[in-house]
Amino acid sequence: MSKGILTKREREVFELLIKNNSTKDIADKLNISEKTVRNHISNVMQKLGVKGRSGAVVELLRLNEISL
Amino acid sequence: MIKRFSIKQIGKYTILLLVVFLFCLFPEKESYTLDKKVNKEISINYHDIFLIDKNGYISKTNIQISKKKKGDIIDELIETLTINGKYQDKIPNGFNAILPVDTKLLDKQIDDNILTLNFSKELLETKKELEEKVIESIIYTMTSVEGIDYIKIKIEGNLLTKLPKSGKLLDETLDRNFGINKMYNIDKIKNVKKVIIYYSNKTNEDNTYYIPVTKYINSDEDKIKIIIDELTSKISYESNLMSYLNYNAKLLDYSFNEDELDLNFNEYLFDSEDNKKVLEEVIYSISYSIMDNYEVSKINFYVNNEEI
Numbered sequence: 001m002s003k004g005i006l007t008k009r010e011r012e013v014f015e016l017l018i019k020n021n022s023t024k025d026i027a028d029k030l031n032i033s034e035k036t037v038r039n040h041i042s043n044v045m046q047k048l049g050v051k052g053r054s055g056a057v058v059e060l061l062r063l064n065e066i067s068l
Numbered sequence: 069m070i071k072r073f074s075i076k077q078i079g080k081y082t083i084l085l086l087v088v089f090l091f092c093l094f095p096e097k098e099s100y101t102l103d104k105k106v107n108k109e110i111s112i113n114y115h116d117i118f119l120i121d122k123n124g125y126i127s128k129t130n131i132q133i134s135k136k137k138k139g140d141i142i143d144e145l146i147e148t149l150t151i152n153g154k155y156q157d158k159i160p161n162g163f164n165a166i167l168p169v170d171t172k173l174l175d176k177q178i179d180d181n182i183l184t185l186n187f188s189k190e191l192l193e194t195k196k197e198l199e200e201k202v203i204e205s206i207i208y209t210m211t212s213v214e215g216i217d218y219i220k221i222k223i224e225g226n227l228l229t230k231l232p233k234s235g236k237l238l239d240e241t242l243d244r245n246f247g248i249n250k251m252y253n254i255d256k257i258k259n260v261k262k263v264i265i266y267y268s269n270k271t272n273e274d275n276t277y278y279i280p281v282t283k284y285i286n287s288d289e290d291k292i293k294i295i296i297d298e299l300t301s302k303i304s305y306e307s308n309l310m311s312y313l314n315y316n317a318k319l320l321d322y323s324f325n326e327d328e329l330d331l332n333f334n335e336y337l338f339d340s341e342d343n344k345k346v347l348e349e350v351i352y353s354i355s356y357s358i359m360d361n362y363e364v365s366k367i368n369f370y371v372n373n374e375e376i
Contacts, residue, residue, distance in 0.1 A: 004237045018260050058252045061284055064237040068262040
């Protein structure tokens with residue numbers, strides 16, 4: 001995948017989030033803290049200008065930044 | 069008396085000879101017509117193509133193609149997808165080409181089931197709102213060519229990995245997983261599923277055609293159930309996406325047998341109580357939807373456990 005608006009880490013977080021992983025699951029799988037996971041999600045929502053996590057997921061799917 | 073008889077006879081034979089002569093003059097015309105008809109029957113083939121319909125959906129329709137070799141078929145389909153292309157007269161009424169005017173397929177390469185298409189720069193002149201639809205049309209049309217499952221798109225030799233106007237990313241290798249006529253009905257991040265549903269519509273000449281829609285939804289159901297639920301749900305006429313499946317039709321159970329799928333419905337699968345027939349549009353909508361979501365080669369329909 002070519003470089004889009006997400007960093008590699010942000011993409012990893014959202015690819016896991018869309019597969020029904022909780023914040024704790026993602027933190028465990030990526031060896032980072034839950035707080036860092038939340039920060040990544042929050043940063044992405046800011047970049048996209050959306051409020052909720054589901055809004056971010058829709059926008060990322062629209063942009064083909066993540067896929068199912 | 070004898071003289072008069074002779075003149076009559078001569079006249080008769082002259083007319084007869086004239087008729088024989090005329091038959092001898094034009095026998096080739098008959099055989100030509102026959103040959104032409106036979107040749108025509110042999111050479112006409114139809115091929116799926118995904119063109120834009122009057123409502124802006126990329127829709128499945130078909131065109132007559134004269135070519136037989138895979139490479140030639142690809143060229144003919146791309147030309148037909150191109151606005152003002154060589155084969156515009158083949159496009160059925162109610163549909164339009166979508167690739168920008170003067171777009172040329174510079175070259176192509178087939179490696180097993182991967183087709184690489186190298187277009188001229190005119191392809192990038194697509195309007196922002198149509199950029200994704202152009203890609204959908206290319207992917208779905210090209211993967212309907214036998215033996216082609218994956219597509220790579222290049223512009224003058226460079227791999228296209230981002231749509232220039234909308235900023236949407238493209239994988240290096242594309243397939244039908246890219247989606248088509250996408251709709252997003254997501255209100256939470258749990259159980260997000262992607263399902264392709266084939267709806268139908270009619271042209272002004274009353275010909276039915278099918279519209280694949282990739283729906284993103286929240287659901288913990290299997291895709292088969294989602295497909296049937298969607299096709300039986302109340303249709304919004306504003307969306308111009310129709311389904312002929314009865315609102316009361318229920319999928320009672322289903323089972324996979326290797327690459328075959330058995331679907332068992334209640335009696336509402338039938339067109340009406342008296343008429344034990346299933347509408348062609350219902351069979352096609354369900355079958356196309358399932359074939360695009362599952363690796364199955366045959367679907368068997370049952371009503372209350374009896375095969376139809």
